Every structure is written in structure tokens, then in C-alpha cells.
Amino acid sequence: MKTDLISRRQLLKSAGALGMLALLERFAPAYAWARPTKLAQTGELTGNIIDLTIAETPFRVGNRSGTAVTINGTVPGPLVRLREGEEVTLNVTNRLKEIASIHWHGVLVPPDMDGVPGVSFGGIKPGTTFTYRFPLKQSGTYWFHSHSGFQEQVGVYAPMIIDPREPDPVKYDRDYAVVLSDWTFEDPMKMMGKLKKQAGYFNFQRRTMKEFLSVAKKNGWRATFEDYRMWARMRMDPTDLADVTGHAYTYLINGLPSASNWTGLFRSGERVRLRFINASAMSIFDVRLPGLKMRVVQADGQNVQPVEVDEFRIATAETYDVIVEPKEDRAYTIFAESIDRGGYTRGTLAPRPGMSAEIPARRPRPLRTMEDMGMIVEGMGEMPGMQHGKEMEGMPNEPGEHNMRDMENMPGMQMEDQHRSEIPGSAPVKHGPDTHGSGNQMVPDVTRSRLDEPGAGLGNDGRRVLVYTDLKSLHPYPDRRAPEREIEIHITGHMERFIWSFDGKKFSEAKEPIHFRFGERLRWTFVNDTMMEHPLHLHGMFMELENGAGEHLPRKHTINVKPAERLSVAITADAPGRWAFHCHLLFHMEAGMFRVVEVSEKASEVRS
Numbered sequence: 001m002k003t004d005l006i007s008r009r010q011l012l013k014s015a016g017a018l019g020m021l022a023l024l025e026r027f028a029p030a031y032a033w034a035r036p037t038k039l040a041q042t043g044e045l046t047g048n049i050i051d052l053t054i055a056e057t058p059f060r061v062g063n064r065s066g067t068a069v070t071i072n073g074t075v076p077g078p079l080v081r082l083r084e085g086e087e088v089t090l091n092v093t094n095r096l097k098e099i100a101s102i103h104w105h106g107v108l109v110p111p112d113m114d115g116v117p118g119v120s121f122g123g124i125k126p127g128t129t130f131t132y133r134f135p136l137k138q139s140g141t142y143w144f145h146s147h148s149g150f151q152e153q154v155g156v157y158a159p160m161i162i163d164p165r166e167p168d169p170v171k172y173d174r175d176y177a178v179v180l181s182d183w184t185f186e187d188p189m190k191m192m193g194k195l196k197k198q199a200g201y202f203n204f205q206r207r208t209m210k211e212f213l214s215v216a217k218k219n220g221w222r223a224t225f226e227d228y229r230m231w232a233r234m235r236m237d238p239t240d241l242a243d244v245t246g247h248a249y250t251y252l253i254n255g256l257p258s259a260s261n262w263t264g265l266f267r268s269g270e271r272v273r274l275r276f277i278n279a280s281a282m283s284i285f286d287v288r289l290p291g292l293k294m295r296v297v298q299a300d301g302q303n304v305q306p307v308e309v310d311e312f313r314i315a316t317a318e319t320y321d322v323i324v325e326p327k328e329d330r331a332y333t334i335f336a337e338s339i340d341r342g343g344y345t346r347g348t349l350a351p352r353p354g355m356s357a358e359i360p361a362r363r364p365r366p367l368r369t370m371e372d373m374g375m376i377v378e379g380m381g382e383m384p385g386m387q388h389g390k391e392m393e394g395m396p397n398e399p400g401e402h403n404m405r406d407m408e409n410m411p412g413m414q415m416e417d418q419h420r421s422e423i424p425g426s427a428p429v430k431h432g433p434d435t436h437g438s439g440n441q442m443v444p445d446v447t448r449s450r451l452d453e454p455g456a457g458l459g460n461d462g463r464r465v466l467v468y469t470d471l472k473s474l475h476p477y478p479d480r481r482a483p484e485r486e487i488e489i490h491i492t493g494h495m496e497r498f499i500w501s502f503d504g505k506k507f508s509e510a511k512e513p514i515h516f517r518f519g520e521r522l523r524w525t526f527v528n529d530t531m532m533e534h535p536l537h538l539h540g541m542f543m544e545l546e547n548g549a550g551e552h553l554p555r556k557h558t559i560n561v562k563p564a565e566r567l568s569v570a571i572t573a574d575a576p577g578r579w580a581f582h583c584h585l586l587f588h589m590e591a592g593m594f595r596v597v598e599v600s601e602k603a604s605e606v607r608s
């Protein structure tokens with residue numbers, strides 16, 4: 001079958017020259033190597049004092065040379081395992097020639113311990129050690145990474161597990177951190193340059209055959225054709241789902257490419273907890289273990305009511321913990337496919353080392369739809385994705401015909417429903433007159449909630465795919481106040497110029513931070529005016545996703561906003577200070593999709 005061929009070819013490509021395989025294996029952390037005698041992963045750093053060193057590790061393989069930036073010598077860095085209720089000291093030494101940093105993703109820390117140069121501190125200067133010290137006020141699966149330049153892309157990321165002080169409500173016999181990431185031999189700065197240059201590519205494409213021939217005559221057929229092909233793969237247009245694809249990336253599990261086959265061991269009948277962490281720079285993955293149901297028990301480090309699925313989409317920077325119970329004496333593939341289907345990585349759960357299971361056939365590349373573009377389509381109300389009314393049966397108000405402003409006055413907004421609540425923006429909302437200026441390419445006609453949609457390319461093959469409306473916090477959220485005010489932010493961009501921004505302004509053009517008043521409860525609405533997914537990450541405070549789960553709104557640190565989607569979160573502004581807020585796709589953040597949120601006593605103007 002053709003797909004098998006592609007799989008095999010991809011496998012060989014992932015392995016590359018044997019040298020590359022050896023190279024990645026050399027950098028892989030200790031926990032990448034499960035041993036039959038060990039129940040837990042090896043190479044954990046525990047205790048209250050942790051020493052981490054960020055350093056460049058140059059290498060040469062055949063005629064290829066490059067540099068990985070490692071934490072304690074590995075990619076990903078060591079698994080740091082801590083305990084809730086204790087205070088931890090992390091000494092981070094920077095052996096690079098440039099400023100470095102570590103941000104503890106999803107961990108609630110004082111602002112000066114958050115590790116974002118220019119926002120929370122000055123960064124860690126070359127040759128110095130910065131001491132982070134903070135109490136651990138939470139438990140769960142998290143990770144940490146550099147917040148400086150492209151260091152995260154070239155290796156500065158690692159898993160962090162905080163074990164709960166109270167008995168864990170999640171029962172399991174063994175657990176593994178499963179760190180997904182994207183590796184490239186290319187200099188990320190150059191990759192960014194290529195993405196910026198693509199407008200030229202589009203012009204090239206529109207050239208006539210005569211012009212193409214003249215370029216080919218000048219530069220040579222092969223070079224011209226290769227250049228054409230390269231840009232064809234790197235371009236963005238309505239059929240593209242990822243800016244950087246499997247063409248440039250090798251996808252890794254715990255630092256190992258597919259061919260090295262990271263393996264987690266189990267004994268039949270055990271409950272195995274897999275802590276999936278998407279530590280990639282630019283990649284959204286679809287994850288499944290053919291032959292096994294997954295019980296999702298945690299999202300972004302927060303316990304959720306268990307939900308059984310066949311597959312879940314994990315955006316950059318999100319984490320999901322799942323329980324699987326393999327019963328048979330055989331290997332199971334852990335399969336993580338990139339959203340554009342341009343590549344994948346796999347690992348294995350097996351009763352013994354050295355086993356492997358079938359690698360699933362690749363699925364066709366999904367296409368962007370009219371809804372992704374925010375187009376009003378005839379009969380849209382009857383489209384499957386639009387049937388939010390179904391979810392909302394028994395509600396005093398059908399949200400069907402109301403817009404946001406009507407909704408605020410609806411009695412439904414204040415009602416005390418123990419089980420379900422309003423999903424703000426679940427009805428299509430017409431885009432206002434603001435086009436966000438020249439830095440913004442597209443304004444969707446309508447935006448709407450897509451929380452109950454599995455996402456592009458998913459949900460049409462009979463598999464039960466996790467959707468955001470499945471997520472219900474295990475315990476009710478503590479702050480029961482209704483939001484006092486509402487602010488809205490538009491996710492904007494110019495895809496051809498590779499400008500990414502909020503409200504049409506790059507970070508460098510934004511004059512003011514976004515102000516939260518200390519102690520307030522507010523609703524923040526995200527409106528995605530672009531045709532791409534953007535995993536938005538807020539530092540310092542959790543966001544409670546208003547997904548209709550009543551008092552069980554899930555708390556998330558990263559929320560993947562779909563194309564032309566409007567969704568909202570509730571936030572308790574209980575963390576004074578300056579915090580980063582940004583898209584977690586590294587190149588989007590670097591291109592300007594970044595803001596500072598300032599929580600202070602200062603009253604801020606209310607934006608509609």
C-alpha cells in the first residue's frame with residue numbers, strides 16, 4: 001500500500017543517516033532508556049535543591065555539523081520530580097555566550113521567579129548562576145523551557161512532575177513522562193528568515209512559464225526546481241496547517257526519533273499513566289495508542305473528571321495525562337502524528353524491551369474549511385459543527401439567535417446551573433468594523449465557539465476524539481464570582497508576511513500592557529481572526545475555560561484557539577505583577593504575538 005511505503009520512507013528519513021540516529025540517542029536523557037528491572041524512569045532529579053546547567057554541545061556527524069543546547073547535557077533535559085507543599089531551590093547556570101532563562105511552564109510562582117527576560121527579570125547572563133526559589137502550591141505534570149530567543153527549539157526543555165501532598169486521586173501502577181518535541185538541524189533564525197521570505201515565493205509562483213524558464217536558465221534547472229519545491233513545502237496558504245512541517249522537523253519522544261523507538265514497559269493488567277507533554281517549538285500532535293482506550297485524567301497539570309477517548313490533539317505547550325490498561329502480552333504503538341500529517345513520531349509500550357507494534361498508516365492531510373475562514377455559508381446553521389443547541393438542551397435559553405451583547409442580558413448567564421453553564425460566544429458573532437490595520441490580513445465574517453469540535457482532520461473516522469467540552473475539572477473552581485468585566489483580544493496576523501500579532505499590533509508596537517485589576521474576576525474573550533491554530537499561554541494565573549462545565553470549568557495554562565474561533569476564559573487576577581501572555585508557537589511569539597499582562601491596583605479602561 002502506498003501509505004505503508006510512505007511510512008517506511010518516513011521512518012528511514014527520520015533515522016536519516018545512521019549517524020543522526022546515534023547523535024539523537026547520544027543526547028537523549030536517561031529516562032529515554034527504560035530498563036526491565038526499573039519500574040520508574042531513571043534519571044530523575046529530586047529533592048529540594050536542583051542544579052541545572054544550560055550549555056552548548058557542538059557536534060559533527062558526517063558532513064553535517066550543528067549545535068544542540070542542552071540542560072545537564074541532554075535533550076530534553078532531566079526529569080525534575082518535586083513534591084507539593086515544599087519549597088524548591090533551582091540553581092540554573094548559563095554556560096552559553098548569550099543570555100538564557102528557564103520558565104516553569106504552568107507552575108504558579110512569584111513574578112520574579114517566572115523566568116521571562118524583559119518581563120520578570122533580566123535573564124541569566126553568560127557564565128552566571130541564577131537561583132530560583134519558590135514554594136510548590138500545586139501538583140501535576142508540567143515542564144520547563146528557555147524563554148530566550150530560539151533556545152527552546154534547539155533543546156532547552158524538560159519535564160517536571162509535582163507529586164501531590166494528599167493521596168493522588170489518580171490511581172496508577174507506574175508512570176512515564178512522554179515528552180513530544182520537534183528537532184531540526186537548521187538554524188531556527190534561518191528558518192524564521194525563510195518563513196518571512198515567502199511573500200517572494202508567492203510572487204515566484206505567479207510568474208509566467210517564460211519567467212520561470214529564464215530563472216532556470218540563470219540558476220540552473222535543478223536549483224530552481226529544488227527552490228520551488230522547498231518553498232512549496234514551506235509556504236502557507238489555505239491548505240497549510242503548520243508553518244514548519246515534517247520536511248524540516250524530526251519528531252521526538254523523550255528525545256528519541258521513531259527509529260530509536262522509545263519504550264515504556266508494563267506488566268499485563270497494570271494501570272500505566274502516560275504524562276504527555278508537548279514541548280515542541282511549532283508542532284501540534286494527534287496522539288493515539290491503537291488497540292488501547294485512553295482515560296484522560298489531567299489536562300495542563302489539573303485533574304479532570306476521567307474521560308475515555310481513542311485519540312487527543314495536543315497543542316504546543318499543553319499537557320495531558322492519560323491512563324491505559326494494556327491487558328495483552330504484546331507491544332502497543334504510541335503514535336503522535338503532526339497536525340498537517342507531514343510527519344510523526346512513535347514510541348512503544350511493551351511487556352519486554354526490544355518489541356514493537358505496527359505503525360499506523362498515515363491519514364490524508366486535512367484541508368482548511370469555510371468555517372476556518374469564518375465565512376458565512378448558506379445553511380450554516382445546519383452544519384454539524386454548529387449544532388451547539390444540542391449540547392444545550394434543557395437550557396432556559398437557546399443560544400441560537402443571540403449575539404454576545406444580547407447574552408450579557410440573558411438570565412441564563414447568571415443562573416445557578418450545577419451541571420452546565422453558558423458557553424459564551426457559542427453563537428456566531430459578526431466581526432466588528434475593526435480590521436486591525438495593515439498587519440492583519442484577514443477578517444472572518446463570523447467567529448464562534450468551536451470548543452466541541454475535535455479540530456481539522458479529526459473526528460470523521462469513528463474514533464472518539466477528546467474535545468474541549470469534555471474537560472471538566474475534578475473539583476469545582478474556587479472563585480464563584482461572575483466576571484465583573486469582559487475584555488476581548490483578537491488574534492491577528494499576516495500569513496504571507498509572517499507577521500503575528502494581537503489586535504493587529506506586534507509586541508514591539510504595543511504601547512501598553514494589558515491591565516488586570518488585582519483581585520478582580522474577569523472574562524477574557526479570544527477571537528481568532530487567522531486561519532491557523534494558536535495555543536495561547538498566560539503566565540502566573542490559570543485560565544478557566546468557559547466550556548459549559550458549570551462549576552467544573554477546567555483550568556488551563558494553554559488554550560488552543562481554532563481558526564475563526566471565539567472563546568472565553570474566566571480569570572481571577574490574584575497574582576500581582578507583570579506576566580507574559582503569548583502564542584506558544586515559538587515563531588509566532590518571536591514574530592510578535594506576545595503581550596505583557598500587568599496585574600495591579602491600577603484601574604484599567606474597559607474595552608468592549
Ligand SMILES: [Cu+2]
Nearest residue numbers: 534583585588
Ligand atoms: Cu500562534
